[in-house]
Amino acid sequence: MQVIESKIDKSSIEYKENFEHNRRLAEELKKELEIAHTDRSDKALKRLREQNKLTVWERIELLLDPNTPFLEIAPLAARGMYDGKVHGAGMVSGIGVVHGREVVVYANDPTIKGGTVYPMGVKKALRTQTISMENRLPIIYLVDSGGAYLPLQSEIFPDADDGGRIFYNQAQMSKMGIPQICAVMGLCTAGAAYIPAMSDEVVHVQKTGAIFLGGPPLVKAATGEEVTADELGGAEVHCIHSGVSDYMAVDDEHCIQIIRDIVKALPPPQKVEIGQREPRPPLYDPEELYGIIPKNIMTPYDVREVIARIVDGSEFLEFKTLYGDTLVCGWAYIFGYPVGILANNGVLFSESALKATQFIQLCDKRGIPLLFLQNITGYIVGKEYEKGGITKDGHKMVNAVATATVPKFTVIIGASFGAGNYGMCGRAYAPRFLWMWPNSRIGVMGGEQAADVMVTIKREQFKREGKGELPEELVEKIRRPIIEAAEREGNAYYSTANLWDDGILDPPKTRDVLSLAISASLNAPIRSDVYGYGTFRM
Ligand code: COA
Numbered sequence: 001m002q003v004i005e006s007k008i009d010k011s012s013i014e015y016k017e018n019f020e021h022n023r024r025l026a027e028e029l030k031k032e033l034e035i036a037h038t039d040r041s042d043k044a045l046k047r048l049r050e051q052n053k054l055t056v057w058e059r060i061e062l063l064l065d066p067n068t069p070f071l072e073i074a075p076l077a078a079r080g081m082y083d084g085k086v087h088g089a090g091m092v093s094g095i096g097v098v099h100g101r102e103v104v105v106y107a108n109d110p111t112i113k114g115g116t117v118y119p120m121g122v123k124k125a126l127r128t129q130t131i132s133m134e135n136r137l138p139i140i141y142l143v144d145s146g147g148a149y150l151p152l153q154s155e156i157f158p159d160a161d162d163g164g165r166i167f168y169n170q171a172q173m174s175k176m177g178i179p180q181i182c183a184v185m186g187l188c189t190a191g192a193a194y195i196p197a198m199s200d201e202v203v204h205v206q207k208t209g210a211i212f213l214g215g216p217p218l219v220k221a222a223t224g225e226e227v228t229a230d231e232l233g234g235a236e237v238h239c240i241h242s243g244v245s246d247y248m249a250v251d252d253e254h255c256i257q258i259i260r261d262i263v264k265a266l267p268p269p270q271k272v273e274i275g276q277r278e279p280r281p282p283l284y285d286p287e288e289l290y291g292i293i294p295k296n297i298m299t300p301y302d303v304r305e306v307i308a309r310i311v312d313g314s315e316f317l318e319f320k321t322l323y324g325d326t327l328v329c330g331w332a333y334i335f336g337y338p339v340g341i342l343a344n345n346g347v348l349f350s351e352s353a354l355k356a357t358q359f360i361q362l363c364d365k366r367g368i369p370l371l372f373l374q375n376i377t378g379y380i381v382g383k384e385y386e387k388g389g390i391t392k393d394g395h396k397m398v399n400a401v402a403t404a405t406v407p408k409f410t411v412i413i414g415a416s417f418g419a420g421n422y423g424m425c426g427r428a429y430a431p432r433f434l435w436m437w438p439n440s441r442i443g444v445m446g447g448e449q450a451a452d453v454m455v456t457i458k459r460e461q462f463k464r465e466g467k468g469e470l471p472e473e474l475v476e477k478i479r480r481p482i483i484e485a486a487e488r489e490g491n492a493y494y495s496t497a498n499l500w501d502d503g504i505l506d507p508p509k510t511r512d513v514l515s516l517a518i519s520a521s522l523n524a525p526i527r528s529d530v531y532g533y534g535t536f537r538m
Contacts, residue, residue: 447486
C-alpha cells in the first residue's frame with residue numbers, strides 16, 4: 001500500500017490558526033465532559049453515602065478490568081435540556097471489558113433525580129440496547145432508578161419507542177441469546193422493576209436494593225397496607241420467597257464481584273476473524289489534525305490529510321483515484337483491522353456516487369467494515385446534472401449504503417447536509433456507531449442557504465399575487481430566525497444532546513475510538529443473512 005504524502009505546511013499561519021481554534025474546541029469538549037461526569041448536588045451525594053451506595057462511576061470502575069478502555073456512549077445526551085442538570089440523560093452507558101470480554105454497560109445514576117428516566121433517558125436506554133443487539137454483546141444493567149420521571153410521564157410512556165420498548169427489547173435480546181445480567185442496587189420501582197424481571201440473571205443487594213411494581217407509598221394509598229421497602233421487595237423477599245432474584249449480595253462491592261463471576265462463567269465470545277494485522281501507528285501525528293481542520297467549515301481541504309492521521313502507517317490503497325474525485329475511496333488498516341474508507345473531498349457528482357456504489361459492494365462482498373468520513377454539503381444540483389441523472393446515481397449510492405450488511409462506522413468531520421448525510425451513512429442508515437467532531441455542523445442545509453430559499457419563495461409569491469417587490473424589512477424578518485435556528489440546532493452539541501450521534505470526539509482520538517468500535521462489532525457475524533441489494537435504477 002502506498003503511504004499518503006502529506007502536503008501540510010506546519011509553519012503556515014493558516015495551520016497555526018486552525019490549530020489554535022481546534023485546540024480550543026477540544027478544551028471546551030473536555031470541560032463539558034468533566035461537568036457531565038462530576039456535577040452532582042451535595043445533597044444527592046450525601047444521600048448516596050447515607051445509603052452505603054457507591055457512585056455510578058465507582059460501580060463501573062469496579063466492574064471493568066483494571067486499565068482497560070471504556071467506550072462511553074453519548075456522555076452529553078440531554079445536555080442543556082430539562083434543568084440543565086440531567087447529565088448523560090441520567091445514565092452512563094458504554095462498552096467495557098470484563099474478564100477480557102467486551103460487554104455493554106447500562107447504569108442508572110441515582111444522584112440525578114433518583115436515577116429516574118427522562119424522555120432522553122429512554123432514548124439513550126434504547127440506543128444502548130441497540131448497540132448490544134447489533135454487536136451481540138452481553139449487557140449488564142446496574143439498576144438504581146425510581147422508574148419514570150413522573151412530571152414528564154406522557155413523553156415517556158405510551159408510544160412505540162417509549163419506555164415499554166426497553167422491556168420489549170429485553171425479551172427480543174433474550175430470544176437472540178444475548179446474556180443480560182442485572183444488578184439491583186437501589187429501590188427499583190415500576191418500570192425499573194421490569195429490567196431485573198426481564199433479565200437472565202439478577203444479583204440483589206441486601207437492604208439498599210428492592211424490586212416492586214408499586215413502592216410503599218403507593219401500596220398504602222391503594223390498599224392501606226403499611227410496609228417498608230425492604231419488606232415489600234428487598235433481597236430476602238426476592239431471593240428466598242419470590243424467586244425474582246438469583247444471587248444475594250451484602251453490598252455494592254459484593255454485587256459487582258458476583259456480576260464479574262457470572263461474566264467469567266459465560267461461554268467465550270465467537271469473534272469474527274477479518275484478517276487483523278499487527279497494528280502500527282500512523283506516520284503522521286494525529287494531533288496535527290488540529291492544524292488541518294479548517295476554521296471555516298466551508299473551506300475545502302484534502303481529506304487524505306485526515307486519512308493519513310487515522311490509518312496504520314498512513315498507508316492507503318486508493319480506489320479509482322482518477323474517477324469521481326470528490327469522493328476518496330480506498331482500503332486501509334486501523335489498529336490492524338481492515339477497513340474500506342469513503343471520505344468526502346467536495347460535492348457529490350454522479351461519478352462520485354457511482355464510485356461509492358461500486359466500492360461499497362466490493363467491501364460488502366469481501367466482508368470488510370466500512371468507514372465513512374463525512375464532510376458533505378450535498379449532491380450537485382442544476383439543470384446539467386439533473387439531465388445527467390444525478391438523482392438516480394445518488395439513489396444507487398444511498399441504496400448501497402442502506403443495504404450493505406458489513407459493520408458501518410461514521411464520523412462526521414465537518415459538514416453533514418441534506419441527502420449527503422444519507423449517502424454518507426447518517427444515523428438513519430444504521431451505522432453501528434456515529435460520532436461527530438466538535439467543529440461539525442448538521443442540517444438539511446446551512447442556515448444562509450435555507451434563509452435564501454425561503455426569501456426566494458416569498459419573492460415569487462409577492463410577484464404572483466401582484467404585490468410587487470418583497471420589502472427589505474420583511475427579507476430580514478424571514479432570514480434572521482432561520483439563520484439563528486440553524487446556528488443553534490446545527491452544531492455538534494445540539495446533535496449529541498438529542499442523541500443523533502454516539503458522542504463528540506476529540507479528533508486525535510478518532511483512531512483509538514474506531515479501533516474499540518470495530519473490535520466490538522466483530523462479536524456479531526460480519527454480514528447478516530440478508531446480504532444482497534435492491535434494484536439499482538440504471
Ligand atoms: N419522578 C420524578 N422525580 C423523582 C421521582 C420520580 N418518579 N422519584 C424521585 N424523584 C426525585 C425526588 O423528588 C428528589 O428530587 P430532589 O433532589 O429535587 O429533591 C430526587 O429524585 C431524589 O429522591 P429522594 O426520595 O430524595 O431520594 P432517595 O434516594 O431516598 O429515593 C427513590 C429515591 C427513587 C427510591 C424514591 O424517591 C422513590 O421511591 N421515588 C418514587 C418512585 C416511584 O413511585 N416511581 C413510579 C414511576 S412509574
